[in-house]
Amino acid sequence: MGYVVKMPKLGLEMERGTLLEWYAEEGDAVEEGEVIAEIESEKSIGEVEAREDGVLRLVGLEEGETVPPGTPIGIVAGADEEISDLTSEFEDSAESEPDADAGSDRAGEVGSDETEASSTSATGTDSGPAAGTASTADEVKASPRAKRRAEELDVDLAGIEGSGPQGAITADDVEAAAESGAAAEAETEAAAAEAEAKSAAEGVKASPRAKRRAEELGVDLTGIDGSGPQGAITADDVEAAEAEATPAEAVTQAGPDSERAAGVGRHRTATLVVDGDEADALIEATELARNAFDLDVSPLDVLLVATSAALRDHPAFNSTFEDETHQLHRRQDVAIAVDADEGVVRPLIDEAGTRRFADLVETRHDRTEEAIAGGVSGGRATFALALAEEFDGDVESLVASPTVAGLVANCSRRRAVPAENGVSLRRCLSLSLAYDTRVVGDDDAEAFLTSLLEHVDNVPELVLRTYGR
Numbered sequence: 001m002g003y004v005v006k007m008p009k010l011g012l013e014m015e016r017g018t019l020l021e022w023y024a025e026e027g028d029a030v031e032e033g034e035v036i037a038e039i040e041s042e043k044s045i046g047e048v049e050a051r052e053d054g055v056l057r058l059v060g061l062e063e064g065e066t067v068p069p070g071t072p073i074g075i076v077a078g079a080d081e082e083i084s085d086l087t088s089e090f091e092d093s094a095e096s097e098p099d100a101d102a103g104s105d106r107a108g109e110v111g112s113d114e115t116e117a118s119s120t121s122a123t124g125t126d127s128g129p130a131a132g133t134a135s136t137a138d139e140v141k142a143s144p145r146a147k148r149r150a151e152e153l154d155v156d157l158a159g160i161e162g163s164g165p166q167g168a169i170t171a172d173d174v175e176a177a178a179e180s181g182a183a184a185e186a187e188t189e190a191a192a193a194e195a196e197a198k199s200a201a202e203g204v205k206a207s208p209r210a211k212r213r214a215e216e217l218g219v220d221l222t223g224i225d226g227s228g229p230q231g232a233i234t235a236d237d238v239e240a241a242e243a244e245a246t247p248a249e250a251v252t253q254a255g256p257d258s259e260r261a262a263g264v265g266r267h268r269t270a271t272l273v274v275d276g277d278e279a280d281a282l283i284e285a286t287e288l289a290r291n292a293f294d295l296d297v298s299p300l301d302v303l304l305v306a307t308s309a310a311l312r313d314h315p316a317f318n319s320t321f322e323d324e325t326h327q328l329h330r331r332q333d334v335a336i337a338v339d340a341d342e343g344v345v346r347p348l349i350d351e352a353g354t355r356r357f358a359d360l361v362e363t364r365h366d367r368t369e370e371a372i373a374g375g376v377s378g379g380r381a382t383f384a385l386a387l388a389e390e391f392d393g394d395v396e397s398l399v400a401s402p403t404v405a406g407l408v409a410n411c412s413r414r415r416a417v418p419a420e421n422g423v424s425l426r427r428c429l430s431l432s433l434a435y436d437t438r439v440v441g442d443d444d445a446e447a448f449l450t451s452l453l454e455h456v457d458n459v460p461e462l463v464l465r466t467y468g469r
Contacts, residue, residue, distance in 0.1 A: 002077025003051060004089050007039065007061075009069035014041040018066040019073060026059045030076060037073070048073075055079045060090055062170055142169035153178040206233035213238045269395055270445040271432045278456050279429035282306075282411050285459040295361045300336065300387050303409055304360065305463050306455035307385055308332055308353045313451045316440050318382045322402040326439040335381035337391045337398050337406075338368055344393060345371040346400065348379050357463055388412070388430070395432040405435040407452075429456070 007017045020038040024030050030050040037048040054076045061073040072089050140157045142150070149171045150157050160177050162169035204221045206214070207228060213235040214221050224241045226233035282299055289297040311318040311332055319328045332353035335346040347367035349355075355363065384398050384406030391398065391408060399406040409432075414425035431452065435445050455462060 002081050004072045005074040007071045010041040010044040010046045016066050017041050019061050024056045146171045146174050149174040209235045268437050269434050272449045279427040301361045306459045309455040310452040314448045317405045319404045320402040329382045333382045335384045337386035340372045347371040395434040399434045408432045
């Protein structure tokens with residue numbers, strides 16, 4: 001049967017006890033004799049033990065709060081036991097403050113003969129008068145810890161609604177009030193700043209169209225030199241100011257088939273060389289796919305699957321850049337660069353990201369043969385890809401405008417590594433990525449290559465799961 005855990009009386013002279021620590025949280029199962037809390041009086045420290053097996057259903061006193069002996073501080077009961085009669089004791093305790101002797105009569109078993117020891121053990125009790133979490137002499141009902149926090153944070157307790165036992169204000173209530181006050185203050189300051197900026201802007205000489213354009217672009221008119229009549233700011237002045245304030249690196253990844261204006265930049269190359277698992281995974285996946293699909297599968301086909309997955313992770317690379325606009329595309333139209341007698345050809349694998357694997361392999365074969373036979377390349381690509389074994393150019397020459405990025409992979413390299421009997425050659429995978437720095441940066445390139453390696457490592461499952469037969 002459940003019971004109310006109360007503040008025990010550790011000695012004849014004890015008037016109030018402070019809850020130092022709960023050893024169990026509300027909802028935790030406890031066993032008979034288990035220490036569930038530690039309390040402190042004016043001169044002693046004691047432990048509150050569970051009188052029976054059950055669950056700590058209610059924690060009614062916060063750590064650091066001080067109350068007289070006999071005050072309810074928690075409830076231990078069965079997990080599904082009705083405890084409304086027990087919780088009513090917390091409500092009743094708000095009506096009166098017990099004296100120390102009354103608390104002593106009902107405080108229960110204490111682990112000493114009421115001598116003032118430095119440490120003792122105590123258990124909760126069955127009944128007894130109790131008090132709220134703060135003295136009724138206080139104008140506001142708040143725990144000592146809450147009062148300390150209110151003083152630290154300069155918060156007025158009078159306006160706070162308490163969430164503790166009997167509506168007492170807790171430290172959490174104080175901190176929440178402080179945060180709410182800070183948010184309100186920040187909102188007020190922001191509104192004042194906005195009003196000040198608006199007032200300053202209204203005093204600027206600008207055409208009505210310039211003002212509308214400034215509002216659309218979020219440009220502050222006060223810092224712009226006007227080129228119009230009598231120095232008035234024009235819409236062109238606003239757009240020029242907005243362009244100057246946006247560096248090339250500020251171009252952000254947008255949604256598929258979306259556009260972003262960009263500044264002037266140049267191509268850069270990021271190269272990543274790994275040896276071991278990723279290189280082996282690419283070759284092994286190629287062999288597995290040949291057997292599974294009974295097709296002439298190339299490492300390029302398998303690499304294309306992994307690249308497609310990486311492009312979905314980083315859509316800024318599946319894009320074009322022309323007329324100062326970076327456009328991201330939903331479709332993955334990948335140009336495959338291959339050396340031919342007449343020079344490099346770039347057959348286009350359109351919609352590479354949605355083709356089934358067998359279709360992808362057959363399309364790559366057909367388009368490559370057609371391009372070599374005709375000496376022509378495909379259409380507009382959103383990404384470029386090549387194997388070093390089939391493409392003799394450098395990675396930057398792989399990327400043809402308006403394509404933003406391209407990748408050359410070399411899976412035939414060997415690297416010397418220490419071995420038991422000297423040195424052995426270990427297969428390594430070299431990935432070289434060229435990208436337009438007007439629209440993507442070095443961090444983006446590193447993230448793309450990292451994502452690609454993860455997909456290469458998992459490419460057998462990716463081929464079978466995503467593309468199927």
